Every structure is written in structure tokens, then in C-alpha cells.
Amino acid sequence: MSQKKRVLLLTTGGTIASENSEAGLAPQLASEGILNYMSDLKDYYDIEARDILNLDSSNIQAEEWQTIARAVMQGIDEDYDGIVITHGTDTMAYTASMLSFMLQNLKKPVVITGSQMPIANMLTDARSNLYTAFAAVDCGIKGVSIAFDHKIINGCRAVKVRTMGFEAFESVNAPYLGEIYANGMHNYNNREAAEPTGETVLKDKLCTDVFLLKLIPSTNPEIFDMLMNMNYRGVVLETFGAGGMHYVRRNLLDKLKMLTEKGISVVACSQCLYETSDFSIYEVGKRLLDCGVIPGRDMTTEAVVTKLMWALGQTNDPDEIHKIFNTNFVGEISLNA
Ligand code: ASP
DSSP states (O other): OOOOEEEEEEEEESGGGEEEETTEEEEOOOHHHHHHTTTTHHHHEEEEEEEEEEEOGGGOOHHHHHHHHHHHHHHHHTTOSEEEEEOOSTTHHHHHHHHHHHEETOOSEEEEEOOSSOTTSTTOSHHHHHHHHHHHHHTTOOEEEEEETTEEEEGGGEEEOOSSSSOOEEEOSSOOSEEEETTEEEEOOOOSSOOOOSOOEEOOOOOOOEEEEEOOTTOOTTHHHHHHHTTOSEEEEEEBTTTBOOOSSSOHHHHHHHHHHTTOEEEEEESSSSSOOOTTSSHHHHHHHHTTOEEOTTOOHHHHHHHHHHHHHHOSOHHHHHHHHTOOSSSSOOTTO
């Protein structure tokens, strides 16, 4: 009989661990409580569990990402075959994306999962999501991913698209890394990035001075003065369509130029969920590139935001930030799209 895989389970809270309290649904269960609902998992895997947080994921921020990343790194050093993390779904895509950048050259499976309904509920999706996550470790789907609704999604390509439905996540601009069918797990082995070489290293310095602005027709350009006065070091812009913003009457472009000249890194992506932004198509987009704005291409907003927070944690040099955005680390960006 083949040896059981050693899996480290890290719990952080979320609906999966929630029970009704007087104040509403809130995380209560630790790993022991979760594993009580999954007793057969121990027949297949050698599981060690560590409760590192117990939060609704709306409360997960940069400090918690560091806590999670350090716990994962410890698990890598302890040579587990893979790590499963339970997490609330609301900010799971941000965490998955951030861990993808913080854990450089990751060669082991780090699979994040959760559920739309608490594990204690008979109709829950928690149990099948957990089985899926463990199966992803079992078949060696490397790097950070999200296991949900029988699918394995590259962590830096995941977006939460539903508040109630069990198919809560979509893989945006990238194929699934794996899927469960009646004949078992299919590992597509198709992460659109080079195989990691070299040691796995934890790069956990982050910069939280990053602002996300979704443009609306008539956005007041003075918002950028405010961001500058608040000492933001990075701005992510969700622009219109393939990539545009207004300069007639309310000239956003002049203000953007001011920002980049002051050394603030500005990355622009699209408000559209699917396909790539391309600022070279329209005049309104070309003008944006002339202002020194970095194109986010086909990245999700979650990936752009986390990559910028991570990049600004590594360097103060705006040219280096440009270079980081021109690098595809884990399949987060298609540079030839
Ligand atoms: N509010 C919960 C959370 O993100 C939602 C969930 O887990 O599905 O922690």
C-alpha cells in the first residue's frame, strides 16, 4: 500500500467554520471541529492541523497574509506533501493571489478552500470542497490554488463572482488547473508560467499604501490630489473597456502624469472581467500609456492590487515596479495578449 500523503491543514475561519451566534454567523469552529465532520479524511491522509486565525475573511488584511504565508513556509520547511488552508470566501481570491507572490518558487501544492454554507449544515458545500482540496494535494497540483465546486483554479486568476451560489469562483482568463469528474481528479498540469527553479523563498514585505479606483463617467480629477496628499505609493485604476478614461472637461490624464512624475506607481486594468485591456488601441488609451501608467493587461483586479502591494514591499524604485509587472511569476498575466 502506498504511503499516506502528509498534509498540513491551516484554518483561518470563514463561513466553513461558522455557527450562528447572537450577532449573526461568525467563525467558531477550530480544526478539530472541522475534522470531526470529515473523519474519513484521516483514513487517506496523514493530517496535522494548526489553527492560525479565526476570522471572517473581511477582516483578513496584510498582517494576516503575513501570518498565513509564514505558516505555509513553515509547513514547506517541515516537508509536508502539501498544505490545505480553510478561509472565508469573500477575500479568498485576494489571499490566494497574494500568497502566490509572497511564496516565490513554490513547488508544492498550497490549496485554499472554504464554503458558501457552514460545514455543520446538512446541505453544505464545505465537505466536497475540502475533499477537492485534499485531492488537489494528492495529485500534486503545484503552487497556490483555490479548490471550489469540484474545480481547481490558479490562485492568482480566481475571482469571487457569486454571493450565494456554490459555483462562487471563476477562473478568469486562464483554464482550470484541475477538475473532478466521475472518474476522479484531472490534473491538467497547465499553469501558464515557467516551472519554478531554485529554493522556495518567503518574501513577505508588503506595502498597504495602495488604492483602487474604479472610474465612472465624470470622476473628479481632484481625487488624485487627495491620494497624493495621503501618501499613497501605488494606485490601481479600473478603466473603461479595453482601456480608456476621460480627458475632456475633467482631465484625469494630467493628474495621472503628476502622480507618476512624483514616483507613484499607477497600474491600469479594465472594468471588464474577461479578456485583456490593451491601451494601444484607442487614442484615450494611448494617452494613458504616455503618462507612465503600467498596463495590467489581462490580470484580475485582485491580482493587480496584490501584486502592487507586494512589489512596493520589495522596492521603492518605480522602474523596478514596471519590471515586476512585465514579469509573469505564476501565470497571473499574459505578456503576449
Ligand atoms: N463572510 C464569510 C467570509 O468570507 C463568507 C464565506 O466564508 O463564505 O469569511
